Amino acid sequence: MPNWLKKRALLTPNRQAIIYKGETITFTQLYQAAYEMAGKLTSKGVKNKQFTAVLLQNHLDSAVILLALQLLGVRAVILNNRLTADELIWQIRDSNSVFLLSEERFLEKLSNISDSLPDLPIFKKEELAETPIEGPLIIDEIELDDICTIMYTSGTTGYPKGVIQTYGNHWWSATGSALNLGLHENDCWLCTVPLFHISGYSILMKSIIYGMKIVLHERFDVNETLNDIRKEQVTIMSVVSTTLTMILDYLQEERLPKSFRCMLLGGGPASLPLLERCVKKDIPVFQTYGMTETSSQIVTLSPEDSFRKLGSAGKPLFPSQLKIMQDGREAMANEPGEIVVKGPNVTPGYLNREKDNRKDFQDGWLHTGDIGYVDEDDFLFVLDRRSDLIISGGENIYPAEIEGVLTSHSAIKDAGVIGRQDDKWGEIPVAFLVKKAPVSETDIMDFCKEKLAKYKIPKKIYFIDEIPRNASKKILRRELRKLINE
Amino acid sequence: MPNWLKKRALLTPNRQAIIYKGETITFTQLYQAAYEMAGKLTSKGVKNKQFTAVLLQNHLDSAVILLALQLLGVRAVILNNRLTADELIWQIRDSNSVFLLSEERFLEKLSNISDSLPDLPIFKKEELAETPIEGPLIIDEIELDDICTIMYTSGTTGYPKGVIQTYGNHWWSATGSALNLGLHENDCWLCTVPLFHISGYSILMKSIIYGMKIVLHERFDVNETLNDIRKEQVTIMSVVSTTLTMILDYLQEERLPKSFRCMLLGGGPASLPLLERCVKKDIPVFQTYGMTETSSQIVTLSPEDSFRKLGSAGKPLFPSQLKIMQDGREAMANEPGEIVVKGPNVTPGYLNREKDNRKDFQDGWLHTGDIGYVDEDDFLFVLDRRSDLIISGGENIYPAEIEGVLTSHSAIKDAGVIGRQDDKWGEIPVAFLVKKAPVSETDIMDFCKEKLAKYKIPKKIYFIDEIPRNASKKILRRELRKLINE
Numbered sequence: 001m002p003n004w005l006k007k008r009a010l011l012t013p014n015r016q017a018i019i020y021k022g023e024t025i026t027f028t029q030l031y032q033a034a035y036e037m038a039g040k041l042t043s044k045g046v047k048n049k050q051f052t053a054v055l056l057q058n059h060l061d062s063a064v065i066l067l068a069l070q071l072l073g074v075r076a077v078i079l080n081n082r083l084t085a086d087e088l089i090w091q092i093r094d095s096n097s098v099f100l101l102s103e104e105r106f107l108e109k110l111s112n113i114s115d116s117l118p119d120l121p122i123f124k125k126e127e128l129a130e131t132p133i134e135g136p137l138i139i140d141e142i143e144l145d146d147i148c149t150i151m152y153t154s155g156t157t158g159y160p161k162g163v164i165q166t167y168g169n170h171w172w173s174a175t176g177s178a179l180n181l182g183l184h185e186n187d188c189w190l191c192t193v194p195l196f197h198i199s200g201y202s203i204l205m206k207s208i209i210y211g212m213k214i215v216l217h218e219r220f221d222v223n224e225t226l227n228d229i230r231k232e233q234v235t236i237m238s239v240v241s242t243t244l245t246m247i248l249d250y251l252q253e254e255r256l257p258k259s260f261r262c263m264l265l266g267g268g269p270a271s272l273p274l275l276e277r278c279v280k281k282d283i284p285v286f287q288t289y290g291m292t293e294t295s296s297q298i299v300t301l302s303p304e305d306s307f308r309k310l311g312s313a314g315k316p317l318f319p320s321q322l323k324i325m326q327d328g329r330e331a332m333a334n335e336p337g338e339i340v341v342k343g344p345n346v347t348p349g350y351l352n353r354e355k356d357n358r359k360d361f362q363d364g365w366l367h368t369g370d371i372g373y374v375d376e377d378d379f380l381f382v383l384d385r386r387s388d389l390i391i392s393g394g395e396n397i398y399p400a401e402i403e404g405v406l407t408s409h410s411a412i413k414d415a416g417v418i419g420r421q422d423d424k425w426g427e428i429p430v431a432f433l434v435k436k437a438p439v440s441e442t443d444i445m446d447f448c449k450e451k452l453a454k455y456k457i458p459k460k461i462y463f464i465d466e467i468p469r470n471a472s473k474k475i476l477r478r479e480l481r482k483l484i485n486e
Numbered sequence: 487m488p489n490w491l492k493k494r495a496l497l498t499p500n501r502q503a504i505i506y507k508g509e510t511i512t513f514t515q516l517y518q519a520a521y522e523m524a525g526k527l528t529s530k531g532v533k534n535k536q537f538t539a540v541l542l543q544n545h546l547d548s549a550v551i552l553l554a555l556q557l558l559g560v561r562a563v564i565l566n567n568r569l570t571a572d573e574l575i576w577q578i579r580d581s582n583s584v585f586l587l588s589e590e591r592f593l594e595k596l597s598n599i600s601d602s603l604p605d606l607p608i609f610k611k612e613e614l615a616e617t618p619i620e621g622p623l624i625i626d627e628i629e630l631d632d633i634c635t636i637m638y639t640s641g642t643t644g645y646p647k648g649v650i651q652t653y654g655n656h657w658w659s660a661t662g663s664a665l666n667l668g669l670h671e672n673d674c675w676l677c678t679v680p681l682f683h684i685s686g687y688s689i690l691m692k693s694i695i696y697g698m699k700i701v702l703h704e705r706f707d708v709n710e711t712l713n714d715i716r717k718e719q720v721t722i723m724s725v726v727s728t729t730l731t732m733i734l735d736y737l738q739e740e741r742l743p744k745s746f747r748c749m750l751l752g753g754g755p756a757s758l759p760l761l762e763r764c765v766k767k768d769i770p771v772f773q774t775y776g777m778t779e780t781s782s783q784i785v786t787l788s789p790e791d792s793f794r795k796l797g798s799a800g801k802p803l804f805p806s807q808l809k810i811m812q813d814g815r816e817a818m819a820n821e822p823g824e825i826v827v828k829g830p831n832v833t834p835g836y837l838n839r840e841k842d843n844r845k846d847f848q849d850g851w852l853h854t855g856d857i858g859y860v861d862e863d864d865f866l867f868v869l870d871r872r873s874d875l876i877i878s879g880g881e882n883i884y885p886a887e888i889e890g891v892l893t894s895h896s897a898i899k900d901a902g903v904i905g906r907q908d909d910k911w912g913e914i915p916v917a918f919l920v921k922k923a924p925v926s927e928t929d930i931m932d933f934c935k936e937k938l939a940k941y942k943i944p945k946k947i948y949f950i951d952e953i954p955r956n957a958s959k960k961i962l963r964r965e966l967r968k969l970i971n972e
Contacts, residue, residue, distance in 0.1 A: 001805050002806075010864055011804065175661045175664075179695065179697070182668075210665060211665070302497065318493060318494075318497065318695065320488075
């Protein structure tokens, strides 16, 4: 295939590509900027097929750097900028990255990294502005099997693993999504999720492959989000439950513009009350299921099923497949088991992890470790991550379900549920709550008794100021566990 | 990848798939019908990877048969039903087809085929209706490199060559087109072109891959076309200059509905006056360039350029590439030369034609033999299809093939065939003959009727003393053209 960005600039040179803080850049300008950046990186010695770490925040320049690396065929090890220096050093070492591209903003972390890795050349984008342009030797054709990016998964236990994402993975993810969501001339995707996560990076890839405008924000801000949805006529946005809730709260009696056609909801199962609020406000929510290993969505609810199958993540995208495995056999309809996926958007494996790859991939099928079931109409319902599963007296308890109930209480802003060791039951669920109005533990218990089977009701409630979440807004349950043990 | 039709039926079971003569079939029903047909074919002994010839007219049943062959992984040698028995026999032999699937309508041709190929099992769709269902063993996964279809085109040598089209070729053609034309939930493609041509077959593939409704007609009829565009809210239609002209004439002062968004115009360069008439009537024409070897369009004008670059075929689709070669080097902007293309939608080669493949494909680039130039903005302008190619009502006619038939007549010493301008068909073939024994125009016409499909028969015959040839004995067709114009 031809080089993507170069091809896109050739096809639709004057279409808007990225809007960032009021600045608009066309595909030609984006290509020129990435081309110049590729020339600067070349003069710094960055070369095709090298692993190069990238530590950036969401910014137009960051998009340019990520695309420049693609022009050169450099493999980008994209680091999560919320990690500590120690965590970053671990990933840079693990991936054998030979350069680190970053920016002034992370000076303190960079200084710590430099102390531990004195031989690692670190280039800050601010100094690259002054670097002369050399060459560059950009790749004319892309091999779909080549490694494009490495992203480390948060990993609930043990050390993170680098997920290999090939150009083909990104390509099939983008086209598989278009075959489901459709592709309109006026489409514009709002990106408030980090570019260092697959949720954000995949939006950048869609921009190039579709020839679609994106609006890039440094971070999620509900006021800016609503402003830009209206001003830039955004048609699609990627959200998680937390951000969607904030949008709903902010909207109050208002509605989104008619041109807005898709709220792509990922990052774990959503609660039914939240989805019902969206239905009431005519917000077109498309629940989706995906992960770094599937280069973003792999299962998404189709437009025509979004109301009928509320709470489902939908069906696997056209190029992909799904099955539920239970005790080594394929589960029946409605029987929960491990979610196992396959498709050209699925990673070929983890970087330098032969053993994990053998365990997690069997005949091309990735064993996700997540729990779900497929109903009689082939719709996937994701129950929870296996590691989060609470087993109490032989009964399975899925925290997301309890959290959904808790956050539907008018006085509760946010909730996190984990299992606590218990002599009698093995584990019992306990809840961490953030209030938005005065409420007592007894009130909550009474509320739960109405909504939940007895064994699911949290046995203890802790009121805290904030639920710890990672950059993609997933609850950090291990942080909650620490709170109990303190 | 998962089996396409099965996957589509799983994803959007109740969406409308095909409308044929007022009858509507959903994707589930289409899958069930194709599944049953696959069972019938299985009980007749048709098996995975076999080459099986197909001689059908546009009909819902034909679509079902073509899809049943895909379910089984059978390679369909799709025959042009306008060909004579002799022409069909040649293609069946050349492809080593082990079965022929057809219908009562072609009884006379089938009888002739049977006389020449007594060992070839021929199954008519009418008798398949009574055949018991066995198995069938349908393929769960599609390998993109596997052969899906074979379609014959003629070369300069006169004998047709079987173009191999893989599943990947069809896939990339469909997705490449969607990335350019967009993909709307309400899209509906009108197919009045033959399913045995890539123009029609590719619409069927798009229906399955996109989950899109198509309206299938037996043949082009301007009245039915306009009726269905309105009644079924058709949004896209594939046309050639001849059919587009008929639509324009029929419309008179009327306009197409606003929902109609794309008139995809292929089958040779269109005249500027025709395109200007479309502009006046607000008909959104997308000029396109493609061939059997590129599994339909490879170059198409984007929406935003359709007026600014009137007459251009546009730019190569996202996954594809194009260059113009002149004297062994790449031509400059605006310099005409041979059109050379590359991409995952381009055939891997001709069936059993090692020599032709070496000549026509160099480093993955297909030398089309067509002449064109690329302007300073990278837009392709097709000047002429292969210097000798005659395009008549969207059908390709290769003079060498007709000349071969004519010179096989005992009274003909030499023959030359060229295209003559025609208001209705674009071009029609006319023949120049040198006699070696007395023979009348009627004798020749009768002789041709046995050997050549109707559209290939010369519409006028000129007897002359000598066919002008150059030193290497190649016919000087421009000299023949002068003779008509004198």
